[in-house]
Amino acid sequence: MADPSDARIEALGDDRRAEAIALWEQAGLTRPWNDPGADFDRAVSGTTSAVVGLVGDEGLLATAMVGVDGHRGWIYYVAVDGRSRGRGLGNAVMAAAEDWLRRAGAPKVQLMVRNGNGDVADFYRRLGYEDAGVTVFGRWLDS
16 A cells, blocks of 8 residues: 655656556546547647656555646546555645646636535645535537
8 A cells, every 4th residue: 555655756657657547446436428548638738737746655545637727727547556555655746737827927826526426525625625505517629
């Protein structure tokens, strides 16, 4: 089992792509309409985004995709390896994500939690996040 004090923080690159996607799938974050590989590639190749990871001796333990849109920072794909949950890795990867966003100049950070995912919402509340009182609308753009 991983201990967050033994993990190092890395901005992930192509060498960790497959591990990150496998972790996102294990955590139930992927959806058929979103290509996690394309999401990873866009994040790691951008100048205003990254995928932050906690890496231990046993490999990738946790991730958070971060980005700045010019107005706010955003966090996506927060995942912790199922075998290592309950050890503070979620807190550690969120702190690393917030640090990345702070250094990128984001004055505020936002994230989205799917409806009905109360355990995850409670995790973010414990970290000081609050419901922003907004409804998120979306629309697919033609590619």
